[in-house]
Amino acid sequence: MSEKVSSRKQQVRAVDVARHAGVSRVSVSRTFTPGASVSASTRAKVLKSAEILGYHVNRLASSLNRSESGIVALIAAEIETPHRATMIAELSEKLQAAGKVTMLINTSGYEERVQDALLQAISFRTEAAIILSGAPDPSLADTCFSNGMKLVLINREEDFPGSLQIGPDNKAAGRTAFNALLRAGCQRIALSNSSNATSGILEREEGFLEAAVEAGVNVICEVAGVTSYKAGLEIGTRLMDREDRPDGVFCTTDLIACGVIDAARQRFGLRTPEDLSVIGFDNIPQAEWEGYNLTTFAQPTDLIIDKCLEWCTTQQPSTEAVKLPARFVWRNSVQKVLVAQSQ
């Protein structure tokens, strides 16, 4: 009668378990704290009562108390994109394995969302924020640091004090790509990029162009849209339509490369690598598909992630910029060199 059904969620608390087991609530806490000292018998009693009552430690409360949330924020846009999705999959898997909890913050849409994302991370007292897209505001970053939060920027060239900036050595890869095309005997070498590239992607372009200048070779540049398959399709069409149709092209991402290959094949009847050599970047799953068989650069994903985790669990906040070599993956989208290599 007087028992009112409370609208408030009724959860089982440590004190309930303690009462049931006939011990103090602290013993309950200790039972669920690795490394705490409880006698086997107390432990057993607690575990049994917890099982019966359906008790589960409230990590909101324990996090608050210990000021350690165990949460790591992943901030990213366009997470449906193959390379991004792979990154997030591996990050979340390893984070999980390391006992961390991942909070995914999707910043697709307006750019200001990166700020909101960071704000959200701060209010949950996230232990670290790993930023895969966009750049944070330096003043907000300070708030992060003063809350003991770590910051990681992946594949961003901006330099950002107090954070780990990590990514592939884009420039070196660009150079390698150019030289590979040159050595494959390409006569008219092209570069295709999105007109909306991130700083990391621009570095690939830079490296490529630098190597071209050094070799005294003129490069055909075609640029369009945002980094995507569609942009590649458009660029490829423009490229193949030119008087001086290129016979070798470096695409700054695999998605663009797939578009270029399809434009050549489906719209012009041209084949890769016989008519056009193509090199991409990222080594997305589709690069391995038999319809593309794309020669590309594999991002050093594992190394990046390992370093991230190490950084997130390390004590000292500092600044570090790390460039990891991207592995060149030879498949079959670049013409084989028929003559013996010089020297």
Next chain:
Amino acid sequence: MSEKVSSRKQQVRAVDVARHAGVSRVSVSRTFTPGASVSASTRAKVLKSAEILGYHVNRLASSLNRSESGIVALIAAEIETPHRATMIAELSEKLQAAGKVTMLINTSGYEERVQDALLQAISFRTEAAIILSGAPDPSLADTCFSNGMKLVLINREEDFPGSLQIGPDNKAAGRTAFNALLRAGCQRIALSNSSNATSGILEREEGFLEAAVEAGVNVICEVAGVTSYKAGLEIGTRLMDREDRPDGVFCTTDLIACGVIDAARQRFGLRTPEDLSVIGFDNIPQAEWEGYNLTTFAQPTDLIIDKCLEWCTTQQPSTEAVKLPARFVWRNSVQKVLVAQSQ
């Protein structure tokens, strides 16, 4: 001198802001609580002080107090897979827009991880758990419910009291696929599926076979591997190697379909749709790529997600099973019918 640098993270608390602004800590709380009554002047003072001190509400504490975390768990495996990634991208985006926070739990690897995932969700007092892969243990589900947690199972056929089970109408799609192939004039119709399919995917197969039986048509079945491009490649190769090489095939996912198309094209020099009609399911981004141009079924993603959100924010826990029609997307991987349609 006696000022020791505490290793404990030093965060700015509401009481600090209160002191700085010359008001009570409660006023600070109210300033950051939408709809609470604070005078404009107090509010302004608080906001200013908060800005200066770099204060951000601790949501761990407020969640604990209000027993509302605002967190929704997304439980999924193989999140790098195109369809899965798209799902997660859209879910997280809309969740974010609805003011919720998404916790991503990657269950790739052993199957038991679904249990661990749910356990984690419970301990963070997640408001809902949306399960995209695997099925939870019923007894654990009860713990979820008693903690006021909502449960959603996407594209799983198991029926699960107390939860929302939602997904496309797989069976109907399977039937439609068969009829489309039949009407396209295919003489030898095949079905390809992974040998490791989920219950939802199996329904597609069932619908397809049912329609075949009704039409009195024998179907060539080829099954292999886990749901992936590679499996499609293998199945396609086997299919094209047969004496009675099929001229129309329904693949239970687009990934398999892409593999089948590539096997036919790259390994046998066969073209789609001239030599082989192919229908897929999911409408992944690659289905639209010009190299595939795949006729397929678009998952009713938007509807599924809207329903999820509605469910997660609704008060009454109950059981509901919803099947939404999958939209048939005509592209160019199915032979056009040359004769006028009967009737």
Next chain:
DNA sequence: TTGAAAGCGCTAACAG
């Protein structure tokens, strides 16, 4: 509209 007091569920520090 404001402040004082009580408590969300838990764990750290201390004593026994």
Next chain:
DNA sequence: CTGTTAGCGCTTTCAA
């Protein structure tokens, strides 16, 4: 090894 005490930072009564 165990229990008591005192908070973690916040919000919610309640009274002014």
